[in-house]
Amino acid sequence: MKGTNLDWPSDERKFSSLHELVDFISAAIHCPVTIESRDLELMAYSGNHNAPDAVRMSTILSKRAAAHVVHYLHETGWIERIEAADGVVKIPPLPEIGLGARTVVCLKNGQHIYGYLWVQETKGELSEEGERFLLKAAKTATKLLEQKVSVTKKRQEEIQHWLLRLLQPDDVSEHDVKMEAQFKGIQLPAAFVVMLFRVLAADKKETLHQYMTFLTKLLGNSVFFIEHHDQWMVIIGTMSEATVAKNQAKTLLEKLENDFLCDLQRDVVVGVGQEYRSLLDLRKSYAEAAEVMNIKQQFQIPLPHFYESLGIYRWLPMVYEQYKRKGYKNEQLQKLQKYDEENQTELLETLRQYIKYDGNATKTAEHLYVHPNTLHYRLKRIQELTGLSLSDFEQRMMLYLDLLFFQYKG
Numbered sequence: 001m002k003g004t005n006l007d008w009p010s011d012e013r014k015f016s017s018l019h020e021l022v023d024f025i026s027a028a029i030h031c032p033v034t035i036e037s038r039d040l041e042l043m044a045y046s047g048n049h050n051a052p053d054a055v056r057m058s059t060i061l062s063k064r065a066a067a068h069v070v071h072y073l074h075e076t077g078w079i080e081r082i083e084a085a086d087g088v089v090k091i092p093p094l095p096e097i098g099l100g101a102r103t104v105v106c107l108k109n110g111q112h113i114y115g116y117l118w119v120q121e122t123k124g125e126l127s128e129e130g131e132r133f134l135l136k137a138a139k140t141a142t143k144l145l146e147q148k149v150s151v152t153k154k155r156q157e158e159i160q161h162w163l164l165r166l167l168q169p170d171d172v173s174e175h176d177v178k179m180e181a182q183f184k185g186i187q188l189p190a191a192f193v194v195m196l197f198r199v200l201a202a203d204k205k206e207t208l209h210q211y212m213t214f215l216t217k218l219l220g221n222s223v224f225f226i227e228h229h230d231q232w233m234v235i236i237g238t239m240s241e242a243t244v245a246k247n248q249a250k251t252l253l254e255k256l257e258n259d260f261l262c263d264l265q266r267d268v269v270v271g272v273g274q275e276y277r278s279l280l281d282l283r284k285s286y287a288e289a290a291e292v293m294n295i296k297q298q299f300q301i302p303l304p305h306f307y308e309s310l311g312i313y314r315w316l317p318m319v320y321e322q323y324k325r326k327g328y329k330n331e332q333l334q335k336l337q338k339y340d341e342e343n344q345t346e347l348l349e350t351l352r353q354y355i356k357y358d359g360n361a362t363k364t365a366e367h368l369y370v371h372p373n374t375l376h377y378r379l380k381r382i383q384e385l386t387g388l389s390l391s392d393f394e395q396r397m398m399l400y401l402d403l404l405f406f407q408y409k410g
Contacts, residue, residue, distance in 0.1 A: 008136040021141055023046050023047055028133065030122075031122050032045070033117070034060075034117075034120075035115060037145070037149070040059075041064045041214075042062075042063045042065075045060055056120055067215075067260070069098075070210075071260050074207050083106050088131045088135065089106075090104075091103075105117045159186055160224060166282045174280055187239075188237075191245045192237040192282070193273055194233065194234070195271070195272045196270070196272075199267070201267040209232075211262065223236050223248070224237075234249075246275045271289035273288035274306075274307055292304075292310060295316065320405060332386035335385055336382065350364075352403050353367050355396050361375055361379075
């Protein structure tokens, strides 16, 4: 774009909104302009729709960038480059996601990043004069976006603080909760679930945080994303009938896994409590989600994310407490553990897998990568050392429980 006289207005010029600003910028450079938050939510767009590309059209219709666009820009390093730059960043056409050529400026104040100013280059590449004009516009955009974000953030923090208070044991009644919510202008959900996340991949934490922000906003106004201690808490509320909140929790995990290629076993630990209808049960759902994470951490095997799907594992804490009070210990398993330590054998693990595969010798041998004769020898040795009858179903069932408690530490 050449030959255009671009003069930024004097300091007396005041823009009342981001919308007014983007229209002013667009009229000056004759290109479509958008401003998006850091999680790529649409904050303002110009009325100039000259040859819009697929990404611009989709963003305007959905009020935010599509998930595949967000993932692509993060994974290919474009977002990192934009945020690190002090000036404009040129992005060439990216036909794989439907993005035309862009000039982008990161809207930031010091280390705090508020969003991005995007220009679709429909009239050719911006001149140096156009880039200088855009940098001046970005300073004004940053101030306006900062004001808008600070108001929203203050309100979010107020609601989050109130929700966190509900996690604490208290004698408050359901009536008191409803009255306080009404006083604070908080619309209570009809049902909700609590999700907990702990990031394992430290190098992906910042990117995952932006993905989570994107997805929780995508699900609606009754979804709250809270950073709580060393973990993230997501409260999914719904005004609809039962199971909707639980289904939304499933949708969030599916999108995190499929759209953003997050490994829900290696990148993060996930726990989801049951769905409840009374906010007084918020701490119940939270405790259940925390228990899922605790069990996953101890067993280090793929387990369901939802508390209600944990099967026998959900009963471990209660039974474990009874075992502790009674001082119960399985002496046969202790014998095997001692024998393994003294002889560098794997009889305890062999027993665990044999019971896990319901006494199926072929599947057990395949899992342990041993010859069936080796497995037969080990099983015979186990019975000689312990006197256990592995053909007895009830004894195998009790052994399975006791083997779980060998790993579980409460």
